[in-house]
Amino acid sequence: MxxxxxxxxxxxxxxxxxxxxxxxxxxxxxxxxxxxxxxxxxxxxxxxxxxxxxxxxPRWVQAVADQAGRLAHVSNFFTTPPQLSLAHKLLEILAAPEGSKVFFTNSGTEANEAALKLVRSHGNAATPHKSRVLALDHGFHGRTAGALAVTWKEAYRAPFQPLPGGVEFIEPTLEALDRAMGDDVAGLIVEPVQGEAGVRPLPEGFLAQARRLTADGDAILVVDEVQSGMGRTGRWLASGDELGGENAPDVITLAKSLGGGFPIGAMITMTPQATGVLGPGNHGTTFGGNPLATAAGSATIEAIEEExxxxxxxxxxxxxxxxxxxxxxxxxxxxxxxxxxxxxxxxxxxxxxxxxxxxxxxxxxxxxxxxxxxxxxxxxxxxxxxxxxxxxxxxxxxxxxxxxxxx
Structure with a gap:
């Protein structure tokens, strides 16, 4: 045809x-x-x-073909070597602090949904209750309901209101960040580079200040590296200059380049505060972390490193x-x-x-x-x-x- x-x-x-x-x-x-x-x-x-x-x-094709010939899906009642291997590789290349954990998803919006559930659970457990979630003007985090609620563009959100509430949008400036933070903030979600807004990096010092303020206010800092991460900016993470080590964000979300073309995403908890929020039964996904996707992810990382x-x-x-x-x-x-x-x-x-x-x-x-x-x-x-x-x-x-x- x-x-x-x-x-x-x-x-x-x-x-x-x-x-x-x-x-x-x-x-x-x-x-x-x-x-x-x-x-x-x-x-x-x-x-x-x-x-x-x-x-x-060639490396990616071989990895997917080999894994397809062994095991493609097993459900989340079990784990597989490719899942374990990719989780270990991610924590290693991101220099994640000891105790960091990985949750695999099928896409970036699903990774952000998981992160937002974590933020809400953290806020609901706090005393007093933390009800506000901050997101940035011009930010984009996905099309599913929760991720859409923290996506700035009104044209994307309007047909689907009411979306999950309690979200406030602020300008991506240090001054607006200082004004907005308070003891009732459950979390803040940011992209270090706002890709859908026209590849606009956050102002210098914004991420470091966000880390200080969220840590002081017992709020979860989520850094959305779905588009900017996994080598896209010539570094594993675009946020690496201002965040890392003792200043790691609570959560990093990844997708896109992570699978090299195979659908996969990941939410990574980088602090004890975030890692301790979700337990058995609090979240799940049928296909997340399946052997095919995680084999593709490992092959992608290996090729990026070796080439x-x-x-x-x-x-x-x-x-x-x-x-x-x-x-x-x-x-x-x-x-x-x-x-x-x-x-x-x-x-x-x-x-x-x-x-x-x-x-x-x-x-x-x-x-x-x-x-x-x-x-x-x-x-x-x-x-x-x-x-x-x-x-x-x-x-x-x-x-x-x-x-x-x-x-």
Missing amino acids: TQNELLTEYRKDLLGVFGDPSLVLTEGRGCRVTDADGGTYLDLLGGIAVNALGYAH GLLENARSMGELLVRGLSQMEGIDEVRGEGLLIAADLSRADAVDGGAAPAVVAEARKRGFILNATGPATLRLAPPLIITASEVEEFLQALPGIIDAVVDA
Whole structure:
């Protein structure tokens, strides 16, 4: 079937919550994917920061195939060697304090749901009761009800009100944080880099101050590293400069790059205060931590370590930032490693914003990226991307922008 025929099938059979897909993708190798009509694309989005190893990475494929031939699912009445191995690897690479624990989920929003239940349980057990949960303006934590309640964008939340209550949004500033904290705060959830808001890092010192204030107020600090973690910024955690060791957050949530393309998430408790909240029967999931997902996670971590992909993310990110910063038609470039945003200088040159139009034109020319708003392009390519692939994109982008804004 042709791509158009397959898209017709999609519209007929699938719920249209994502709108019409732009392509039907059939296979991938490295950083490139192929559509149903044979077109090829350099993927600079990586499944929205998921495909850390690109496509069909030999180590990842072998690990999933081998595990599928042994054991795919056993339920949470049992454990398996891949689950134990990945938990140990995570605690090791994150330099988690002694006593830290891992809870595996299927996605980032599920990891955040688990974290929010932990926050609520902690607040309900406190004397006096702690009822407030703080989240940040422009933050995004998922689409399920609890995670959506702490997601800032009103358009996402409005159709589903009433959502779980007691949530307050504050500006991501030190001053707003100081004003909002109090003895009745059960927890605070933050992204160190607000990816869906256009790759916007929190102000310097914000995370350290959040740790001090939540510790002093007996509140749970949840750091959502779903998009920014697992090597995406050239470090295992984007929050590592301000948090860690004795200043570890109470909870870290992970997903996306953790599985290298296989659905998996994790909530990690990093302090005794957080680890002691949830006990048997308090939370669960049927598929979380299954052998296939955890085997994929371990293979992803091993490849990142052995192939020097943290360093590659840093060096390729620097190459991208330098090239974009020198490019006419771009006002501002933000990001670290391979999580980067570029703001277009003539965003109003196209109805609906230039960034979505640039994304569409780039796709016609064989590049996949996305827009987080009318002016902002987001790049989150596989951590294996090469200098020649970066240069290929940088050489093509000025012509793409000109074709859109000068049309």
